[in-house]
Amino acid sequence: MKKTFKSIVVLLVFVIGMFLISCSNSSSNFVGEIKILNFGDYLAEDAIKVFENETGIKVVQDLFEANEEVIPVIESGAKYDVICISDYCIERMIAKNLLMPIDKTKVKNLSNINKDKLKLLSACDPENVYAVPYFCGTMGIFFNKTKLDAIGVPYPRKWSDLFNEKLKGELLMQSSIRDLYTSALKMHGFSVNSTNKDEIDICTEDFIKQKPYVSGYMTDQVKEKMLAGEAGIAPLTSGDVQYVYLEGNEDSNEFCFIIPEEGTQIFIDAWCILKNAENVDGAHKFIDYMCREDVARINAEYVGYETVNDKTPDEEFIIMKQKEGAYIDYSNGNFELERDVADAIKYYSDGFNKIKAS
Numbered sequence: 001m002k003k004t005f006k007s008i009v010v011l012l013v014f015v016i017g018m019f020l021i022s023c024s025n026s027s028s029n030f031v032g033e034i035k036i037l038n039f040g041d042y043l044a045e046d047a048i049k050v051f052e053n054e055t056g057i058k059v060v061q062d063l064f065e066a067n068e069e070v071i072p073v074i075e076s077g078a079k080y081d082v083i084c085i086s087d088y089c090i091e092r093m094i095a096k097n098l099l100m101p102i103d104k105t106k107v108k109n110l111s112n113i114n115k116d117k118l119k120l121l122s123a124c125d126p127e128n129v130y131a132v133p134y135f136c137g138t139m140g141i142f143f144n145k146t147k148l149d150a151i152g153v154p155y156p157r158k159w160s161d162l163f164n165e166k167l168k169g170e171l172l173m174q175s176s177i178r179d180l181y182t183s184a185l186k187m188h189g190f191s192v193n194s195t196n197k198d199e200i201d202i203c204t205e206d207f208i209k210q211k212p213y214v215s216g217y218m219t220d221q222v223k224e225k226m227l228a229g230e231a232g233i234a235p236l237t238s239g240d241v242q243y244v245y246l247e248g249n250e251d252s253n254e255f256c257f258i259i260p261e262e263g264t265q266i267f268i269d270a271w272c273i274l275k276n277a278e279n280v281d282g283a284h285k286f287i288d289y290m291c292r293e294d295v296a297r298i299n300a301e302y303v304g305y306e307t308v309n310d311k312t313p314d315e316e317f318i319i320m321k322q323k324e325g326a327y328i329d330y331s332n333g334n335f336e337l338e339r340d341v342a343d344a345i346k347y348y349s350d351g352f353n354k355i356k357a358s
Helices: 008-022 045-055 066-075 087-097 107-113 115-121 147-153 177-187 196-213 222-229 238-247 280-290 291-304 344-358
Strands: 032-039 057-064 082-086 129-144 171-174 214-218 235-238 255-259 264-274 327-329 335-337
Touching: 032 280, 032 327, 045 057, 045 280, 045 291, 057 066, 057 280, 066 087, 082 087, 082 107, 082 280, 107 280, 107 291, 115 129, 115 264, 129 147, 129 238, 129 280, 129 291, 129 327, 147 238, 171 177, 171 196, 171 335, 177 196, 177 235, 177 264, 196 214, 196 255, 196 344, 214 222, 222 235, 222 238, 238 255, 264 280, 280 291
Parallel strands: 032 057, 032 082, 171 214, 171 235, 255 327, 264 335
Antiparallel strands: 082 264, 129 235, 129 255, 129 264
């Protein structure tokens, strides 16, 4: 989330702290560094600077777009200390012995993290050994009312509404494989965590039929295209929806975000320490810092996803839920946590390759 911050008092505290500490910690006298692998636009630059100034540890951050990119990078021997990844990817990395248990005695601010979110994540990380929650979000359909009105398409209520040839020229779809398949799996009443090849193949055929009226498959760029008026409808995560509302005209009623009737996924992104981490102490300091109330507030305002920190209530940040008619949940509480599909991921990746080649 790249919008101006609202909590001026908190920001002033950060700025003052940066000024005072910078007198003793310039960029030329870091005492160490940590290497972070993270989603794009997922960590406020001010939060990084304050961590560096408070600890003397330099943050080196590399970015990725989709969870599927991460494991091959780590297995190739790439060296990182801290990684931010989603629930099902955490589960997979635990199975592959790629993560280090977190020493909770070194994460004093863990008490700020919502217990329900910890319990939810424990489905992928039993007893919360390897991961500390950072943000929570969901996937829905985001659309521009004006654009749909212009082409005479009713506002969506279901995932199946994305498979409408009248959307040609206005429809974008996700290039993140698990996010893409969520729409068709739920449309058919299947689990978002299906490992059934026949079910996944059915969805692949749906996407092949849909492809002629899809303008593009992308991840981070979807929100930019929607904001620029270059697309009218797309599956989108809740945090990216926040970005559009905050970067655009907050008084406008042209956008709406819905959770479809068939239900959807819910996900938790979390911080983990890699087994081959070279600065384990610095990694713990960073994760503890991310759990701090003031830091969580700045990151929540920057990123826009649902915070998991009990000291930073969501009502201060979730703009789409505050705007009349801008957020509609048709799901009746049908949310599934994304889980690792193990070797069945091949059915998804093969299916996506088939879509692209069609």
